[in-house]
Amino acid sequence: MNKRIKLNNKEKGVLLLEGIGTFLLFQLINVILVITSNVFFGNNQRTNFFRLIQTDSSRAGFWQVWFFFCLVLVLEIFISFHVVMKTFRQFEVEKVERELAKIADGDLNQQLHLEVNPRLQGIVNSINSLISNTNNHIAEQRRSEKSKDELITNVSHDIRTPLTSIIGYLGLIESKNYEDLDQILKYTHVAYKKSLEMQNLVNDLFEYTNVQHANSTLSMTKFDMAQMLDQLSADFELEANKRGMEIVVNTSPEKILMTGDTDKLGRVFNNLIMNAFKYGDGATHLWLEAKQTPQEVVVRVANNGKPIPKESLDHLFDRFYRVEDSRSKETGGTGLGLAIAQSMVKMHGGQISVESNNDRTAFIIHFPTIKQKNSEE
Template structure:
């Protein structure tokens, strides 16, 4: 809440002197006028002030005279207060200028927290709003810079590991530090696999930066979400069988017509399904469920494998984040898959959440209904 400015003793003294001085000045003017009247007309002339006052009193009009004098005094007090308020507003302007000078010098955490006259108060509010917007913009820039620094650090770390292995094994071959052809093939095989890891990271990074870019667009088409889930089930059936998992698809209603970029949505579900394969240890089922209501379409990709640790749930969609138990050669991963999925879902106006307990781990996607999304029975 804005506070009135607090005047120091000197400023208070200035206002007091101006108020009393103005009032006394009026009284002096009154005396001068009376004396001038008597001097001009003469004290015995009927037009003189004293003669008129004596005549009025003699006719019983004292109350009227007192009323007139009271009105004159009230008017003089009002004018005196007006002079004081004018000076007070000048102090307000002075204080405002001082605060504005501090802000202009770089103190953007400063706020002009004063209550002033209505004309100046609007300017105070506007400047405070400008400061807020400027600070938000600066904070956003700092977050962006920090995000870029983290991105560079993470990419450097994730590329350096396989690159070190590639250089190491190729260096052994280059220096002829091998026994036979089988050992050469072993070294080249390891270097090749590490190259594929780097390629996956670069591709994921390119896709992530692309969907995060402000100018990234969607190629919207109308499609059947239930049919897409059936197709995904068929595409991943062989991989699921290898892992001893059964894919189950449920759609309510049987056809869910909606509008979206099928390529990007396909990548979303590919990432979620591969995530379930990699990290859903001991899972026997993978459920692909879709349900349409009057307000949204909800799709879940769930498995009954090992639950995700609670302290990891809030970080799963962070770039390059991987659950500690999943940092192994068998699972690999760049730590960008879920971040890419989240960005693509956001591009469609939706949001994604995760729930995990000993019975089931589910990634749940919500797509709000709009005028383009319809269903047919």
């Protein structure tokens, strides 16, 4: 909340002297003018000031003289007040300058919480807005730097683990520390698997940084969401059968026309389906559902496997986040799949969320259709 500027005793004294001094100066000028007029027109009945004000009120010119006298007095008071206010505004400017000097020294944590005259208030508000925007920009830069540091740390950690295994097993072969060809094949097989882990991490990292880039664009085409889900069901049917799962597709209506980047949306659903395969322990069904309303298209990818712990729900879309480290190591997940899916959904103007209970774990995507219609027009 802004507060009025409070003057110290010295400043109050300056204002008082300014007002009284200016008013007395005007009175001195008045006296000089009256004396001067009497000197030059001493015997003139019409111009002698003292005779006019001492004359009977019925006499012509009496009221005119007093009216003029009062008008001059009011004008003098007004000018004296204006001089005082001008000095007060100068004090306001000096106060603002002192506060700005503190900010200029690097103290950007404070703003100018001052209530000043309307003309100067606009400048104060603009300065506060500039300070606020600067602080937001600095905070965003710090978050970005912290995010980059975390990204480098996580990538280094995730690359170092398989790389250590690769170097170790290839080192055994290089030093001829093996018994027969079967052992060589075993070492190379492990090195190959670890190389694939590194390749997956690099590919996911590249894709994540690409969708996060400001210049990342979408190749928009018109497609049928229901048909896309049917195609996904067919693509993953074999993998689902291996895991003892059945894929069920439900759409309403049967044909849902949308506009989007089918390659990126395909990657979103691939990530969600693979996520269900890897972490949906005990699941027997995988549901791919889509429903169209006048405002949006809602797509759900759900399974009836083991629920996600409540404490993990808010972090699933964080980069490199894994619900359980042991399961992550077994499945080979990079922790970037859901972050990539979220970024791609946001590029389409949509939102993605997750719900998990003992019955189902569902990833829910909302795609706005009104915006898409406007873009088509």
